Amino acid sequence: MAQRPALSSRREIGTASRRELGWALGVLCLTEIVSWGVLYYAFPVLAADITADTGWSTAAITAAFSAGLVVSALVGIPVGRVIHRHGPRWLMTGGSALAVTAVVLLAVAPSFPLFLAGWLLAGVAMSCVLYAPAFAAVTVWFGPRRVRALTAITLVAGFASTVFAPLTAVLDQHLCWRATYLVLAGVLAVLTVPTHWFGLRPAWPNTEQTENTTSTDDTRANSRPVRPLEFWVLAAAFTVNTVCLYAAVINLVPLLHGRGYSLTAAAWVLGIGGVGQVLGRLAYAPLVRRTGLTACTLAVFTTGAVTTGVFAVLPGPYAALIVVALIAGNARGLATLLSATAVSDRWGTARFARLNGVFNAPMMLATAVSPFIGAWLAGPLGGYPEAFAALAVLGLVAVMLAARRAPTEPRG
Numbered sequence: 001m002a003q004r005p006a007l008s009s010r011r012e013i014g015t016a017s018r019r020e021l022g023w024a025l026g027v028l029c030l031t032e033i034v035s036w037g038v039l040y041y042a043f044p045v046l047a048a049d050i051t052a053d054t055g056w057s058t059a060a061i062t063a064a065f066s067a068g069l070v071v072s073a074l075v076g077i078p079v080g081r082v083i084h085r086h087g088p089r090w091l092m093t094g095g096s097a098l099a100v101t102a103v104v105l106l107a108v109a110p111s112f113p114l115f116l117a118g119w120l121l122a123g124v125a126m127s128c129v130l131y132a133p134a135f136a137a138v139t140v141w142f143g144p145r146r147v148r149a150l151t152a153i154t155l156v157a158g159f160a161s162t163v164f165a166p167l168t169a170v171l172d173q174h175l176c177w178r179a180t181y182l183v184l185a186g187v188l189a190v191l192t193v194p195t196h197w198f199g200l201r202p203a204w205p206n207t208e209q210t211e212n213t214t215s216t217d218d219t220r221a222n223s224r225p226v227r228p229l230e231f232w233v234l235a236a237a238f239t240v241n242t243v244c245l246y247a248a249v250i251n252l253v254p255l256l257h258g259r260g261y262s263l264t265a266a267a268w269v270l271g272i273g274g275v276g277q278v279l280g281r282l283a284y285a286p287l288v289r290r291t292g293l294t295a296c297t298l299a300v301f302t303t304g305a306v307t308t309g310v311f312a313v314l315p316g317p318y319a320a321l322i323v324v325a326l327i328a329g330n331a332r333g334l335a336t337l338l339s340a341t342a343v344s345d346r347w348g349t350a351r352f353a354r355l356n357g358v359f360n361a362p363m364m365l366a367t368a369v370s371p372f373i374g375a376w377l378a379g380p381l382g383g384y385p386e387a388f389a390a391l392a393v394l395g396l397v398a399v400m401l402a403a404r405r406a407p408t409e410p411r412g
Helices: 015-054 058-086 089-108 112-129 131-157 160-174 177-191 193-199 207-212 216-223 228-250 252-258 263-291 293-313 318-347 352-381 384-405
Strands: none
Touching: 015 058, 015 089, 015 112, 015 131, 015 160, 015 177, 015 193, 015 252, 015 263, 058 089, 058 112, 058 131, 058 352, 089 112, 089 131, 089 177, 089 193, 112 131, 131 263, 131 318, 160 177, 160 263, 177 193, 228 252, 228 293, 228 318, 228 352, 228 384, 252 263, 252 384, 263 293, 263 318, 293 318, 293 384, 318 352, 352 384
16 A cells, blocks of 8 residues: 655645544554553563462563563664654554464463563564554654643553453452453454554654654754763663652552452552552643643652652551552653653654654663562562662662753743
8 A cells, every 4th residue: 555645734634634643542542551451460460370370480470571571672672763664553553463462372371481482472562562652653643732642642541550450350350360361362452453453544754754854843852962961861860760660560469468458459559550640641731831841850750759668668558558559650640751752852753763762762671670670679678568668769869860860941
């Protein structure tokens, strides 16, 4: 099928094209909540049963999960180049089909090597279907209106843990972890593969035109050179913060389960954090406008560190844990949008897919090692409360890096 010409002016964006953009945004909202829910949030709920049923250690299965995320981070760099040149439709459709295959392999794996292979395959799929490719797509398609589109995607996807953590727990209670993963694979197949193929149809600008033309909104940003020190200190701050936030969220269920809460009760605390993520993303645009990018970044990173520390020392009551989970989720939601716009706010959208692939890689690596770091720290430090305390200290390191970075204020 021939590539349709890029939209080059406001006049060319007719009713049909606007409808295509709206449809594509709706598709990405749906597929992100499902992809995150099945590929990421189901695992911490099923981990205990996987260990009990198979005899594989918690450290081993967590390491397999982390290995998949490492693969996702590494593959994300070439994925960014592919999207930059060809757009998201083929890649995200193929990635969602690959995700279905990977989850089925996880469900039927008779041995740990095949279970590991399933997660490595899932890692390739995640690089093609999670936030990075979706953010690249809407950033290019929506241009100056990208923040609204990014907020819509992350608002909906913020419910991934709220929906899929309790759903996974209920399925696991009535079936088993293998059957649960098979059901979730079916959900992926029905809700992501066809929707990516039929929904991601807006025209994709050719690479040469994108590199050499910018919207008025991006002119000043694209004129700024990408200074390596500035780029990597910013990336380091976000990466360290990611370790703090995601090591905490992925180990929250075992922390609470170890304190005597049921698996379902712990899963609900994890799920309630998703509501906090949505509230944080709703507050993103007005908060940045009022406080500035630097102050907002420091406040979000500090909140993440403090709530992680509170989980370390607060055994209950249950209502208090719910409140802390909401606040922690709020910080995660804001951090997601801060990272999604970090490159475009500083260097524009023309090179976004390529630059963001590099910027996002260390954060994905951090997301990958975070579950293993949390579980590993619990051993030598004496338990999950001590591990959460160490993660809180790491969160404060992210605050110091962000303060030293002093990010450029957003344009008005």
